[in-house]
Structures are given as structure tokens and as C-alpha cells.
Amino acid sequence: MDTAKTNTPRERKLKGKVVIDIQKCKGCELCTIACKENALALSETLNSKGYRYIISNNDLCTGCINCALVCPDAVITVYRTDGKKKKIEIPQSELKDEKNIISSILEEIK
């Protein structure tokens, strides 16, 4: 049996998008150590405080939030998506039911 690994990117159901407040990052690299996907790296340039800051490769991010959990300055925000956009059709009859339920709740809290 051939067990050789390939370099084909793994298919991921969950995807993430990391947003970093680069002016508050001090380049401690705790987040790069915590990221198992190697999605984070130090910049070549400096921020306004004179630190190299973190840049992300969101194509590799799975949204695991490890980086945000270890960041001592809470400068990382992680957004998760399921990687696919799905269109959901809601039948008119259900929409009417929803409207009725919302109306009755509004009546109750008047």
C-alpha cells in the first residue's frame, strides 16, 4: 500500500479569516507558535511603535482561534466561515408563519 504523503492542500470545511491590529502588535510571535497551519508570519517592515508585526495568510487559516487565545494583547480577531456559500430557499408559507409568530410576540410585549 502506498502511504506516501503528497503536497496537495487538504480540503477544509471550516475556513477562517484573521484580522490583526498591526499597530498594537509587538511581534512576540506567540501566535505564530500557536498556529499549526503556518498561516502567520512576521512582517519585514515595522509598525509605528517600531515592532515587526504579524501578517496572515488567510488561505491557510482554519479558524481554530489558537492565535487569538494566546495573544497577550488581544489584537487578533478571527472570523469563521464554512468555506462555501449556500443559498437557502425559504418557502412563502414559512415566511408567513414567521411573520405571524413575530407579530404575536410583539403583541404580547406591548
Ligand code: SF4
Ligand atoms: S485561527 Fe488558527 S489557523 Fe487561523 S491563523 Fe489563527 S492559529 Fe492559525
Ligand code: SF4
Ligand atoms: S501574539 Fe499578539 S502581540 Fe504577539 S506577535 Fe502575535 S499578534 Fe502580535
